[in-house]
Each structure stands twice: as C-alpha cells, then as structure tokens.
Amino acid sequence: MNSLIAAGQWSAAHARLGDLWQHDGKPATANYLSSCYASLADNLPMVNCRIAFLRSMTLEPLTPIFRAAALVSGINPTIHVGQFNSYPQELLDEKSDLYSFAPDIVILAVQTRDIAPEIWDAFADLTPSQVDAAVERVINEVSEWIRAFRQRSNASLILHNFAKPFPNQGVLDAQSGHGQSAAVERVNATLRDVCKYHRGIYVLDYDALVARHGVARWYDETKWLTMRMPFASESFLPLVNEWLKFVHPLTGIMCKALAVDLDNTLWGGVIGEDGPHGIKLGAEYPGAFYTALQRAILDLYRRGVLLAVCSKNNPDEALAALDRHPDMLLRREHFSCLRINWQDKAQNIREIAAEMNIGTDAIAFLDDNPVEREWVRSELPEVRVIPLPDNARGYAAALRDCAVFERLTLSQEDREKTKLYQEQKQRADLVHSVGSLEDFYRSLRQDVIIAPLTPDTTLRVAQLTQKTNQYNVTTRRYTEQEIENLSSCPEWNVYSVRVRDRFGDNGIVGAMITRNNDNTCEIDTFLLSCRVIGRTVETAMLGFITGACKAAGFRYLQGWFYPTKKNTSVRELYESHRFSKVEESDGASLWRLDLGDAVIPCPAWIRLHDNTGTCIVEQDRA
Amino acid sequence: MLRKVVSIAADIFEVPESTLGPQSSPDTIATWDSLHHLSFVLALEQEFGVEFSPEEIEQLLSIELTEAALQEKLKGCAIPDGH
Numbered sequence: 001m002n003s004l005i006a007a008g009q010w011s012a013a014h015a016r017l018g019d020l021w022q023h024d025g026k027p028a029t030a031n032y033l034s035s036c037y038a039s040l041a042d043n044l045p046m047v048n049c050r051i052a053f054l055r056s057m058t059l060e061p062l063t064p065i066f067r068a069a070a071l072v073s074g075i076n077p078t079i080h081v082g083q084f085n086s087y088p089q090e091l092l093d094e095k096s097d098l099y100s101f102a103p104d105i106v107i108l109a110v111q112t113r114d115i116a117p118e119i120w121d122a123f124a125d126l127t128p129s130q131v132d133a134a135v136e137r138v139i140n141e142v143s144e145w146i147r148a149f150r151q152r153s154n155a156s157l158i159l160h161n162f163a164k165p166f167p168n169q170g171v172l173d174a175q176s177g178h179g180q181s182a183a184v185e186r187v188n189a190t191l192r193d194v195c196k197y198h199r200g201i202y203v204l205d206y207d208a209l210v211a212r213h214g215v216a217r218w219y220d221e222t223k224w225l226t227m228r229m230p231f232a233s234e235s236f237l238p239l240v241n242e243w244l245k246f247v248h249p250l251t252g253i254m255c256k257a258l259a260v261d262l263d264n265t266l267w268g269g270v271i272g273e274d275g276p277h278g279i280k281l282g283a284e285y286p287g288a289f290y291t292a293l294q295r296a297i298l299d300l301y302r303r304g305v306l307l308a309v310c311s312k313n314n315p316d317e318a319l320a321a322l323d324r325h326p327d328m329l330l331r332r333e334h335f336s337c338l339r340i341n342w343q344d345k346a347q348n349i350r351e352i353a354a355e356m357n358i359g360t361d362a363i364a365f366l367d368d369n370p371v372e373r374e375w376v377r378s379e380l381p382e383v384r385v386i387p388l389p390d391n392a393r394g395y396a397a398a399l400r401d402c403a404v405f406e407r408l409t410l411s412q413e414d415r416e417k418t419k420l421y422q423e424q425k426q427r428a429d430l431v432h433s434v435g436s437l438e439d440f441y442r443s444l445r446q447d448v449i450i451a452p453l454t455p456d457t458t459l460r461v462a463q464l465t466q467k468t469n470q471y472n473v474t475t476r477r478y479t480e481q482e483i484e485n486l487s488s489c490p491e492w493n494v495y496s497v498r499v500r501d502r503f504g505d506n507g508i509v510g511a512m513i514t515r516n517n518d519n520t521c522e523i524d525t526f527l528l529s530c531r532v533i534g535r536t537v538e539t540a541m542l543g544f545i546t547g548a549c550k551a552a553g554f555r556y557l558q559g560w561f562y563p564t565k566k567n568t569s570v571r572e573l574y575e576s577h578r579f580s581k582v583e584e585s586d587g588a589s590l591w592r593l594d595l596g597d598a599v600i601p602c603p604a605w606i607r608l609h610d611n612t613g614t615c616i617v618e619q620d621r622a
Numbered sequence: 623m624l625r626k627v628v629s630i631a632a633d634i635f636e637v638p639e640s641t642l643g644p645q646s647s648p649d650t651i652a653t654w655d656s657l658h659h660l661s662f663v664l665a666l667e668q669e670f671g672v673e674f675s676p677e678e679i680e681q682l683l684s685i686e687l688t689e690a691a692l693q694e695k696l697k698g699c700a701i702p703d704g705h
Contacts (some may be wrong), residue, residue, distance in 0.1 A: 027665040031633040060657040061664050226676040233664050 010043040011381035018072045030068035037071045052080040052103040054087035056114035057231035091145040121179040160206040200481045248403040261367035272587040282327040292396040294329040304414030308337040308352045315340040318394040346379035357530040386558040423503040441605040445502045448540045449609040453487040453494040468565040472527040491516045523559030536603045543602040558592040569578045644686035
C-alpha cells in the first residue's frame, strides 16, 4: 500500500483499500484506512462533505467506520458529533455548534426510549388518552426541531424514525389498534408527512433497518447500560452503510447506468452451450435466483437507471433469449445500449458511455466473472464494479445494496428517462440522414420554453445543478432548498429550460441562474443536459437573457467560466457568442458582453417561448 | 498476541506502534480517553471473538493488562485463524 501511494498510483491504491474494506470492515481497519487517505484524498476525485451527527446515544465508535466507508466510496467527510443528548438545543439555538459547523448533511439519531420513555417502558401504565398525548408530544417536538432547523440551515436533514419496542403486553399488543407498536407507528407515519412537507428533510427508516437485521442481534443491552451505546458491534456496518445510502445521492456520487453481463448473471448457464431451453431462469430453483436479480435490475430501471448489456456472446443467440425466452423479465426495450460481441469488456463500457453520452464514472458494472470484474477495474478504475458473492443466491441482494443507485427523489424526467434516450437514438439517426447541420436543426423543429422557477420545477433544477458535469460553465451545486432561497431573492433569477422537438418532450433539460448587481447582470449558472447539447439551445438561452437584460436596462451581461475535467464542451460558450474576456485567474475566466451594441439573436430554427406559453420568437422554419 | 494488541491499539489511538509498550496506558497515551477506550474494547472483541463484561472492561487499563485478560479469555480456545 505504502509503495503504491509512494509511486503515485492513486487509483490503484484506492481500489486496494476498497477491497480491504470489503473483506475486513472492522474498527481497527477503519483508522488504518483513514490514515492512508490522508495522503491519497487530495489526488483522487473526491467529494468533500460536512456531516453532523445529533444523537441520544454514544456514536463515537461508529464515526471512524463511517469515515472509512465514506472514503472508499469517494466521499471525504468532515464529521461533527453533537454533545450527548443535546440535540434539541443544537437544533433550536441558531448560535449552536451545529450551525457554526456549517454542515451539508445532518443526521438526527434519537431513540424511541429516549424521546418517549413512557411509550418504551411504561406503556401498560398509560390510559389510551395518555398514549395519545405522548404520541402527540413526540410529533410536536420533532416537528418543531425540523421547522427550526429548516429556518436556520440549508443543509439536508436525515431523521432516524423510531424503532418499535419489544411489547410490554406480549402478544396482546397486536390485538387492538391501541397497542405499543401501533403508537410508535403513528409517530412514524405522521413524521413522514411532516418531512414530506419540508424540503431537504429525509426519513431513515431505522425501525425497518433494525427489523431487517433482527432486533435480537441489533442491540447490546449491556453496552447500553454501561456506556450508553445501544448497538452490538455487528450492527455498526449496516448502520453506517444505511447512512451512506443517503450521503451518496446528496453528494452526487451516483451511477446513472448499469452495464450487465448475460451468461451466469442474467440467467444461469451459457446460452451458446446450453441453448435457449437449457439456461436456468424462472420461478424454481436455481433459475429463481437469476429471476430475482432481473427483478432487482428492473426496479433500478423504474428508478431511472439506464441499462446496457455488456456480454461476450454471439449476438443472435443472446438476442433470441432476450426477445423470446418466456421467463425473461428484462427485454431488449429495457436496454438503451447493447454490446454483445467478443470484444474486451472495458472497451465495450467505453463505447456504452459514449453512446449514452455519460462519463464512464457514471457506469456500474455487474458480472459474475471475477476475472472480468478485475479486468474492468484495472482498465477503468472509475467504473463502479459491483462485488458479487460466489453464489447466485446473493446476487439480487448485492445489487440492491449498492448505494450508488439510491435516489431521494424521483422526478417525472427520471421515470421517463429511458424513453427519452430511445427518442435520442432516433434523433441521432436523423443526423445521419439529413445533409447540412442547419437542415438537421430545422428538421428537429425545436421549441425552447424558458420560465422562471416554480414549485414544480425546483426539484428538477436542483437535480440538474447536482448532476450536470459537461455543459456547465460554473459547476455550482445547489440543493433544492438553496434553489428555492435564491429564487426568492429579488436580485437573483432562476430559470428552467424545457425543450420539445418533433420526437417528443425532452422535459426540463437546462437551467440558468443570474444575479443582478448595479448595471450588470451576472450569469451564476448556465447548464444544459447532455441530451440537448449541440442543438444551439444555448444560443436561444443567451438570446433570451440578453433580451431580458436589455429590457431591464442593464449595461453588461457577464459570466465566469470555471474549467473542470469534464466541462470542455462549454469552454467556447462565451467566446463564440462574442463576449470579451475581461479577467482571468487560476484558469478561470470572466467574460462580458456590452449590451449597448450587441444582440444575440435566437437561431432561426428554434421557437422560443416564455413561461406563459406565448411564443416570443417565432421563426421561419420552412 | 502482544503484537496484535499493540497493532490494534496503534490504529485506535492513532499513535505509531513504536511508541507503545506493555506499560502503555491512559496515563501515557493522550488519546486513550473513555470513548477511545470503548472503541479499543470493541475492536478487541471483534478481532478475537470474545466479549468482556463491564467489570472486566474497567480493568483493561494498560496494554499488559489487556493482553493478560485476553490470554485468560482465550485459554483453552483455539486462536482464530490468521492471528
């Protein structure tokens, strides 16, 4: 390890540490791992994140484990642990350590026994109306903390819900609607609604997490009584991994696509040898394990994850199984991209990424063959290679446990994404069939609708700032809450950009954020999804902004370009629209347009609409 | 065994192994406070597959005492693979 780090082989060292953690995720390993990352983190593409824990129990032994698990996932956390049991003060007092720490993410872990001791311990003593009062008190307290937090911070809050106790009344508890478990369920159900009402507040289903691992195994009563640490050591990793399932989507460390192998992965056996009737798939052992994996993959597809096949096979045989095998849950139409050939899989994954217009770091790879997994990892260290157990029985669970596919919100665009990519394919085909680029633009018959932010579009605009890496001039990331706050400031404007064309509605695929200052309007954010790059939508957007600025009497329109490894496609944006460079520092450049003598016309082949649906630039599109 | 205990202690208390010896204790290691003590005990329990009672935990106040307590616990048991 030291020699890899000394030799500057950062990615290789990162991969080895990931293996080490996979096989030996223990407290002693955790600190060793973190010490390795002290010299590694600066040389890897890591996301920094400030995470605060508020708690009613001893959590300190878990923080090194959390740090290690985060680091191997590409997240470099700065951790603050609030004082024992002082979570209400920390949340309510705007001068508390919590707020001066300026967290990105806050995890509020409070136990049922601490917040509602009467429900946990003395339930049998309570009359029904006292139970109601206790339930109401807990709901009001937590709601009040959430409200206070939302006023004082833009950070995301992850709220542990409340675990059900072992019923004081035995089996009797389940026989009425007024039992102990029912009381805790009422608290949880109401708090779920409270969280839904606020932006950026998410529920961690702690009750279900404990149940999944088994109440009897989860807790260690002796450690609780002596050290106020309720968890058995075997619960550390599952709890840490559950936290990470939230941190991944909140920091944007996510995979957009999954590339899957076929033989012995989607089905048991080898199609080329066993034939369509010989492969194992269906409701019975052992085919059921493969069906379960297909179900898990289909669930990811419904969550908006793009799918690709990456298999060494004869395409005819493999496609026949994909199209006609009666027990396949996944069909050809679920895959946006097929690479069935005898080519090396790393090369196939590069091609899949290119065809989907995403980076290879947004791809996860699922293959039963450890040799293929190792090969892809050595060739493309940025690809998420999913570790699989030896037995197919564990495949579905391994995939379902991947934090890179977790999502905290699901927009309409996510649900329809796969359809959008199919339309995209038709558009690409069109480029080949028409002559000049201008003919192509005309033939697209694009409508661009630019509208100020509304509650309906906030989520999507925030998502775009989080996810867009390529066509993004400043790569500023905003949470939903921050976007909402910006749009309510008078000097800021936030716009969403929707693009429709002859193949369908692309949805909201762009965003602009501007800030007015004296006689200058500055572009804070200007981004487009890769789906609509290269179609002159950006010119229509700049045309819109210059029009708006002139109407409002501004003298200058200006914007910074911050170069990153990924945003070269937008490097020429300002220069090609005749902005002049007025400042340069550390590779970043500031570009300015004098609105007195310049206009940026909307391209002749685009119809530009404002939010009222009124067409503001109608062009001859013959 | 002593080497393994020292190595775990070095990881948990975040000090070089070379600074640790049998006599190292909360008095000589600045980072050996009560919370780190808890992490140390948990790491030992996981590593050696044993469990200490609250009374025993209070007594693990040096590397030497810790090793002796572990020896006592593991007496008669085969030491787990790899150690």
